[in-house]
Amino acid sequence: MELLSEENSIDLDKKLNSYFAGRVVRKDLTKLIKEGANVPVYVLEYLLGMYAATDDEESISEGVERVKKILADNFVRPDEAEKIKSRIREQGQYTIIDKVNVTLNAKIDTYEAEFSNLGLKGVPISANYVKEFDKLLAGGIWCILKMDYFYDEEVKNMNPFSISSLKPIQMPNMDLNEVFEGRKNFTKQEWIDILIRSTGMESTQLEDRVKWHLLLRLVPLVENNFNACELGPRGTGKSHVYKEISPNSILVSGGQSTVANLFYNMSTKKIGLVGMWDVVAFDEVAGIRFKDKDGIQIMKDYMASGSFARGKEEKNASASMIFVGNINQSLDSLIKTSHLFAPFPEEMANDSAFFDRMHYYIPGWEIPKMRPEFFTDKYGFIVDYLAEFFREMRKRSFADSIDKYFKLGNNLNQRDVIAVRKTVSGLVKLIFPHGEYTKEDIEEILAFALEGRRRVKEQLKKIGGMEFYDINFSYIDKESMQEEYVSVPEQGGGKLIPEGLGRPGHVYTVGHGNSGMIGVYKLENQVVSGTGKFEKSGIASHRGAKESLDTAFRYFTANCKSISGSISTKTKDYLMHISDLQGIGLTDALAIAELIGLCSGALEKPVQESMVVLGNMTVGGTISKVEEFANMLQVCVDAGAKKVLIPASSVVDLQTVPPELLIKVQPIFYSDPIDSVFKALGVS
Structure with missing residues (x-):
C-alpha cells in the first residue's frame, strides 16, 4: 500500500463530503474541543455532526463556536x-x-x-x-x-x-445501503484510510502493517464473540478505540470483577455486561481478578461458545472480549525466557485452555507510540455513524469468503479454523462491507488472520507443550493447489542457543525444572591452575542440581584418563556457573552435560555448534531414560538447537516425535558417558 500524498488527501476529503454529506466531520475539530472538555469523542462528534458537518470554512467555525457554547452552557462538569x-x-x-x-x-x-x-x-x-x-x-x-x-x-x-x-447521544437511524453504495466510490486503500481517520489517526503517517493492526482493533466491534488481546508498550492507544470510538463498547479497568457484574446476577436475574454491550474490553490485564472462584472457568466457557450456565439455565450473549495490557520488559527477553501471555495474572498465565480461546493476538509492540503527527486533521466519519455501521454489520457474516479461493492447511484444528474465519469475516466487513472483493484481497486478509492466530498458538506451545505442536499454519490455493505458509515475524531471531561454535567448557542442556516445566540451561566451565577443587555458582540452594553436578565431577575425576591422558584433576581447579535461561527453576538432570562441559574445558575443545545435551547418569555411569522425549525435543528446536545428543535408550521414543519436528534437528546417540563426551566434542 502506498502512502497518500497531500493532494490525494484533499481529493479524498472532497469525495467523502460528496458521498457521505452530513455523516463526516473534520477530526481536528474534535481534537480541538476534546482537549478542553472531558467528554467522549462520540458525544462531541454528535454535536459537531449537527452543527459543523460541512467543508465550508465559515459554517465550520460558526458550528464549532455553537458546539463550544452548548458544551460551556450545558455540559455538566x-x-x-x-x-x-x-x-x-x-x-x-x-x-x-x-x-x-x-x-x-x-x-x-x-x-x-x-x-x-x-x-x-x-x-x-x-x-x-x-x-x-x-x-x-x-x-x-x-x-x-x-x-x-x-x-x-x-x-x-x-x-x-x-x-x-x-x-x-447516538445516531437516530442507520441506513446500511447508504454505506454500501458510498463504499463503491472508493478504492480499497482509500476506504482503509477513511476508517483509520475516523478513529482519529492520520493514515499517511503510518506504515502498512500498522494500518492493519489498527483495523484489527476494530474487528471486535463488527464481529460477534470475537476474542482478542493486544499487549505492548504504554502509550500506543490500545484502549482508545474501546473507550472513545463506540458507545457500544465498555472498558473495564483492571481490578476485581464479579461473575454477577460480567455475566449474570442470580439475585436480580439480570444479565451482565456481556449481554448489554457489543465489546467488553479489559484494560491492564495484569490486574484482572475474580472474586468468584469459578470466574475464569465461566469466562472460558463463554469465550468458547458465546454462552454460559448460571443456575438452572444457559444464557447466550454476543459481546466480544478484548484484553489489553502492557509489556514492561523487552520483547526479545520475553520471547527467550517466557511467553507473550506472561503479563496476564498468574491464575490465567499458565492456563493454556484460557488462551486457546483467543482468536487473535495483535502485536502491540509494532504500533508506534502516539505523537502529535499521528493524529489527523482530515475528514472521517462521525464516530457515532461509524459505531452504528459497525453494529449493523454484526448481523452479517463473511466467514465463508475464503472458501471460493482457498482452503486451510492441515495444521489448523477446529479452534484455529474458527479463529481464522472470524478474523477474515471481521476484516471483510470493515474493508468490503458491500461484498465486492477479489481473490488477492481475500489472500491478504487471510494471511493476517493466520498470523494472529499462529501468534496465539506459538505461546500455547510454550505453555502446554506437544498438545499444541501444530503451528505451521498455511493456506492452499484451490486453483494452483500451491500451499503458502504464514510465519510470525517475532519468532525469527533471538534464539537462546546462538549459531556457531561456543567457547570451550560451555554446554547447553534441556531438562525438567523444579516447576515441572521443561527449560533450557547453560553450563559454563572454566579451568584454572589449582589443587583439584570444584566450585559451583548459580545453583543457590537447589539440592538436586548440586548432587547432579557433584556426580559429574566424581565421574570425571575417576574416568578422565579414559578420555585423554592430558587431563589433570590435581593441578587444576574447575569453576562452573549455571544459568536458568527461562527462569523456571533448575533441573537436577545435569550430570552428562556437566561431564561434557568439564572435558570440553580441560581439553580446550568446544562442543559441536548449536548442540543440546539430553540425559542424566548415576555416579556409576548408568544412563537414565529421558522423560517426555517429544516435548524435550520440541524445546530444543524452539531454543535454536541444530543437533541434539541423546541417550541410546531413547531411540524407541523417536516414533513419538512428529516428522515435521524431527527433520529440523540432527539426533546423535550415545551409549555411555564417555561416548557422550567424544560425540559432543566431535572426536571419533
Whole structure:
C-alpha cells in the first residue's frame, strides 16, 4: 500500500463530503474541543455532526463556536454540579449533557436515574425511556436531557428534579445501503484510510502493517464473540478505540470483577455486561481478578461458545472480549525466557485452555507510540455513524469468503479454523462491507488472520507443550493447489542457543525444572591452575542440581584418563556457573552435560555448534531414560538447537516425535558417558 500524498488527501476529503454529506466531520475539530472538555469523542462528534458537518470554512467555525457554547452552557462538569442544579431550580427547566445510569427501585416500583457528573440520585425517569434504551440500565449512556424542577412541600420524600425529555447521544437511524453504495466510490486503500481517520489517526503517517493492526482493533466491534488481546508498550492507544470510538463498547479497568457484574446476577436475574454491550474490553490485564472462584472457568466457557450456565439455565450473549495490557520488559527477553501471555495474572498465565480461546493476538509492540503527527486533521466519519455501521454489520457474516479461493492447511484444528474465519469475516466487513472483493484481497486478509492466530498458538506451545505442536499454519490455493505458509515475524531471531561454535567448557542442556516445566540451561566451565577443587555458582540452594553436578565431577575425576591422558584433576581447579535461561527453576538432570562441559574445558575443545545435551547418569555411569522425549525435543528446536545428543535408550521414543519436528534437528546417540563426551566434542 502506498502512502497518500497531500493532494490525494484533499481529493479524498472532497469525495467523502460528496458521498457521505452530513455523516463526516473534520477530526481536528474534535481534537480541538476534546482537549478542553472531558467528554467522549462520540458525544462531541454528535454535536459537531449537527452543527459543523460541512467543508465550508465559515459554517465550520460558526458550528464549532455553537458546539463550544452548548458544551460551556450545558455540559455538566463535576466541579460545577451545584451551579447547574441551582440553574435548573432558578429557571424551572434547563438542558444538560451528562451520563445517565438507571436502576429499578422495586420498593416504590419506579425507575430512578443517577447522573454521573451532576451527582443527583433517585431522579424518577419514565419507563418508556428505559424500554427504548436498555443500555441506561447497564453502565449508563450519555444523553442530552431537559431537566425540570418542582418542589411540592406537601409531598414527602419527593425528588424535586425530574426529566421532561431525554435523547441519547447516538445516531437516530442507520441506513446500511447508504454505506454500501458510498463504499463503491472508493478504492480499497482509500476506504482503509477513511476508517483509520475516523478513529482519529492520520493514515499517511503510518506504515502498512500498522494500518492493519489498527483495523484489527476494530474487528471486535463488527464481529460477534470475537476474542482478542493486544499487549505492548504504554502509550500506543490500545484502549482508545474501546473507550472513545463506540458507545457500544465498555472498558473495564483492571481490578476485581464479579461473575454477577460480567455475566449474570442470580439475585436480580439480570444479565451482565456481556449481554448489554457489543465489546467488553479489559484494560491492564495484569490486574484482572475474580472474586468468584469459578470466574475464569465461566469466562472460558463463554469465550468458547458465546454462552454460559448460571443456575438452572444457559444464557447466550454476543459481546466480544478484548484484553489489553502492557509489556514492561523487552520483547526479545520475553520471547527467550517466557511467553507473550506472561503479563496476564498468574491464575490465567499458565492456563493454556484460557488462551486457546483467543482468536487473535495483535502485536502491540509494532504500533508506534502516539505523537502529535499521528493524529489527523482530515475528514472521517462521525464516530457515532461509524459505531452504528459497525453494529449493523454484526448481523452479517463473511466467514465463508475464503472458501471460493482457498482452503486451510492441515495444521489448523477446529479452534484455529474458527479463529481464522472470524478474523477474515471481521476484516471483510470493515474493508468490503458491500461484498465486492477479489481473490488477492481475500489472500491478504487471510494471511493476517493466520498470523494472529499462529501468534496465539506459538505461546500455547510454550505453555502446554506437544498438545499444541501444530503451528505451521498455511493456506492452499484451490486453483494452483500451491500451499503458502504464514510465519510470525517475532519468532525469527533471538534464539537462546546462538549459531556457531561456543567457547570451550560451555554446554547447553534441556531438562525438567523444579516447576515441572521443561527449560533450557547453560553450563559454563572454566579451568584454572589449582589443587583439584570444584566450585559451583548459580545453583543457590537447589539440592538436586548440586548432587547432579557433584556426580559429574566424581565421574570425571575417576574416568578422565579414559578420555585423554592430558587431563589433570590435581593441578587444576574447575569453576562452573549455571544459568536458568527461562527462569523456571533448575533441573537436577545435569550430570552428562556437566561431564561434557568439564572435558570440553580441560581439553580446550568446544562442543559441536548449536548442540543440546539430553540425559542424566548415576555416579556409576548408568544412563537414565529421558522423560517426555517429544516435548524435550520440541524445546530444543524452539531454543535454536541444530543437533541434539541423546541417550541410546531413547531411540524407541523417536516414533513419538512428529516428522515435521524431527527433520529440523540432527539426533546423535550415545551409549555411555564417555561416548557422550567424544560425540559432543566431535572426536571419533
